[in-house]
Amino acid sequence: MKEKTTERIDIEMLLEDGKIIQIKPQGYSMYPLLLPGRDxxxxxxxxxxxxxxxxxxxxRRQEGILVLHRVYRRTKDGLYMVGDNQTxxxxxxxxxxxxGKMIAVRxxxxxxxxxNPLYVIFSRIWLILRPFRPVISQIIHKMHPFREAN
Structure with missing residues (x-):
């Protein structure tokens, strides 16, 4: 999920100062966990x-974009990340x-x-199902079409 580069200083300074920040993620890379306009x-x-x-x-990616994704694995070379709606x-x-690290969803x-134990179980299962996500996401979307809040 991408955040605008113009917010770089405020978000990063607040986190560095030990503050908890609340943001509204943009994009669908973390669907079905996060939906823009809703969460x-x-x-x-x-x-x-x-x-x-x-x-x-x-x-922060090399090109400067802030992204919110899940850790797929950690090695001596660094972290490997994946969005919940990506393979x-x-x-x-x-x-x-x-x-920073996501600590709660509203x-x-x-x-x-x-x-939350249910969240932890969902996260583990969703990582295992990574190769099948396109099919699963299509089924979920047909059952519950994207409904963005204004």
């Missing part, structure tokens, strides 16, 4: 040594590119933590 996420600065498979991180893995990502006035 907001909370992000905090994270201890990069504790980042693990399944964590959703906010990072292509991006990486290796330098640890210095990571800005949807329809309710929040759930990324530590």
């Amino acid at each position: 907001e996420v909370q992000i905090e600065k994270t201890d990069i040594t504790k980042v693990k498979r399944g964590d959703v991180l906010l990072y 292509e893995i991006e990486g290796p990502l330098a640890l210095s590119q990571v800005r 949807r329809n006035g309710k929040s759930f933590s990324t530590g």
